[in-house]
Amino acid sequence: MTDMYTIVKRAKVDPEMLTELIKMFEPKVNQLMKRTNPNDMADLSQELKIMLIESAYQYDLDSIPGFWEFKDKYKS
Structure with a gap:
């Protein structure tokens, strides 16, 4: 598993990787659907996948801080 x-990163240039991303989050989406009105499940599931x-497309992978930058940012 990747x-x-x-x-x-790959989904930004290869739309087929979006399928892998959706599969990765499918269990969480299904878990959330259990708390939803049955009439709204399909629409809400689709909206969550669109989001x-x-x-994924909007996330800036280059701005991810390294460990030390993260530590310094949240240092008490």
């Missing part, structure tokens, strides 16, 4: 960073795809 990690999420790699899938998002996931949009987030």
